[in-house]
Amino acid sequence: MNNLLLIDALNLIRRIYAVNEPKGNKEQEAHIKASCLRVEQATRSLLRKTGATHAVAVFDGDKSWRYHFYPKYKISRQPMPEFLNQNLDKFSEAFANVGVKSFNPEHDEADDVIATLACKAAAANVNCTIVSTDKGFLPLINDAISVYDYFKKSIISIEDIKSRFSVTQSKLEMFWALSGDKTNDIPGVTGVGVKTAQELLAKHDDFESMLKDETVKPAAKAKLEAGASDYVTSLALVTLRRDIEIGFSLKDIRVV
CATH class of the missing domain: 1.10.150.20 (5' to 3' exonuclease, C-terminal subdomain)
Structure with a gap:
């Protein structure tokens, strides 16, 4: 039986990176390295927990259709820390170290890519686990698609919603x-x-x-x-x- 693991990459990375984020530049590289190790450990744990046969970590592309459709979309959101943004390739390597490929769309948001993959997989009778704390995935939950909060270590149920x-x-x-x-x-x-x-x-x-x-x-x-x-x-x-x-x-x- 095939099982697909879909990781909302920046959701996982940014939450892990935010833990004890250093203020000074001297500690930044060490923090990136430690965060990469935590992402690698998290991914290994997720593969084990889900029994995934297939997996991908999906990143965000630049300025999806939503920004053009509604210019105020996410306008007040804090940008990603610049040092983290400059080192995202190291996190792709962390995923690769445990056998998980990364996908970097040019413009599409990870949410739309993940929703597309999950629904296509479900239609092909492939069970799918989405790893994210983003509430936007909750409408997708069904018998074939589950949403897992890595930080709470729990699958989100219809009753939770x-x-x-x-x-x-x-x-x-x-x-x-x-x-x-x-x-x-x-x-x-x-x-x-x-x-x-x-x-x-x-x-x-x-x-x-x-x-x-x-x-x-x-x-x-x-x-x-x-x-x-x-x-x-x-x-x-x-x-x-x-x-x-x-x-x-x-x-x-x-x-x-």
Whole structure:
């Protein structure tokens, strides 16, 4: 039975690097080396835990379609530390040391690449584990696709999603499109917060039915009507693409 391991490379690397990140330049090289060793150890552990037959560590390309579609996307996010950015090739070597290839798309975000690979694998009856703390992968979870938080050492369940967001998994993207996502500077509908979004989604399966619902308070209805275009924009931003051109097949990422 084939098992595919998909590592959100920068998600793993940046969280490991951030632990005891040095302030001075003299310690930077030693910290890079130590972080590479931790990434290598983490990857070895993940291969063992998942029994992966195939694996790939996916990095982010430069300025994906989201930045062009919505110029304010991630505009407030802190850039990657420059010294880390200059040494990413060493982390690719760390993955390679345990038989895992890296994939560096030119422009696509790792999230879209991983979503595409996971869905294609699932369609081919290949079980898949995504390693990331990024909530954007949660809508993908099904019998063939799991999401594993390496730092909490746990697989995220459908029950975890309901407990965390108070909406069903199938409505996560609509939830974020309504309430917004501050971590990625996705606007949502102005004036519609988390609680209102949860209340609306408890009763409705789509945006159109919210607008038609006579029981929705006039103030909330006005916000929905005024923010319809922002909802459409936000929904596009939070929905992972599953049709990215990858350029390699499963046999190319067999664990060696």
